[in-house]
Amino acid sequence: QVQLVQSGAEVKKPGASVKVSCKASGYTFSSYDINWVRRATGQGLEWMGWMNPNSGNTGYAQKFQGRVTMTRNTSISTAYMELSSLTSEDTAVYYCARVQGYSSAWYPDPWGQGTLVTVSS
Amino acid sequence: QSVLTQPPSASGTPGQRVTISCSGSSSNIGSNTVHWYQQLPGAAPKLLIYTNNQRPSGVPDRFSGSKSGTSASLAISGLQSEDEADYYCAAWDDSLNGLFGGGTKLTVL
Numbered sequence: 001q002v003q004l005v006q007s008g009a010e011v012k013k014p015g016a017s018v019k020v021s022c023k024a025s026g027y028t029f030s031s032y033d034i035n036w037v038r039r040a041t042g043q044g045l046e047w048m049g050w051m052n053p054n055s056g057n058t059g060y061a062q063k064f065q066g067r068v069t070m071t072r073n074t075s076i077s078t079a080y081m082e083l084s085s086l087t088s089e090d091t092a093v094y095y096c097a098r099v100q101g102y103s104s105a106w107y108p109d110p111w112g113q114g115t116l117v118t119v120s121s
Numbered sequence: 122q123s124v125l126t127q128p129p130s131a132s133g134t135p136g137q138r139v140t141i142s143c144s145g146s147s148s149n150i151g152s153n154t155v156h157w158y159q160q161l162p163g164a165a166p167k168l169l170i171y172t173n174n175q176r177p178s179g180v181p182d183r184f185s186g187s188k189s190g191t192s193a194s195l196a197i198s199g200l201q202s203e204d205e206a207d208y209y210c211a212a213w214d215d216s217l218n219g220l221f222g223g224g225t226k227l228t229v230l
Binding site for chain 2: 061095109110
């Protein structure tokens with residue numbers, strides 16, 4: 001079955017960077033984009049951006065432009081999301097998700113299990 | 122504040138029917154399809170409805186979705202205690218961004 005498995009929880013200090021991985025299985029990794037979404041405590045879901053595993057092309061939400069980098073290693077079917085200049089407001093659970101397409105075909109499914117990133121001094 | 126507007130909370134008693142609304146604009150719901158997710162405490166979001174009113178296999182037919190213009194709704198009939206969760210609407214925006222509603226916390230009384 002299609003499955004996305006993420007890396008474990010991280011604790012980072014303010015100003016540091018974090019890199020979360022998302023390993024895909026059960027389908028051809030290069031055939032579907034990966035999106036990243038986060039949920040801060042007490043907040044709703046927030047879309048961060050997309051990455052095409054085949055081309056490496058990316059698109060980021062304006063809020064994260066300049067601070068987020070989405071990459072991939074196709075040889076191990078793994079996507080990565082790196083967020084820099086962390087502040088306490090970046091404390092959240094980060095999810096990767098596969099998407100079918102865009103416009104009316106955009107619906108992330110399935111999702112990884114989530115990675116808790118805690119930013120604390 | 123989310124571009125897609127949902128009520129922050131909703132409630133109902135077992136067996137009741139509840140609806141959750143989602144309001145957007147011409148650049149998102151008005152020109153693209155709407156999807157709904159259920160997030161149980163401590164779990165990842167789960168796709169509940171896609172393309173306005175389609176249910177993935179395994180989702181009970183108690184859950185249904187609809188869309189009209191720039192708004193959409195999720196209806197849950199025969200409410201059960203295990204339906205207590207956060208519900209999110211989602212849609213692509215023509216500005217090339219994915220959007221989620223602010224979420225609705227459903228309480229089963």
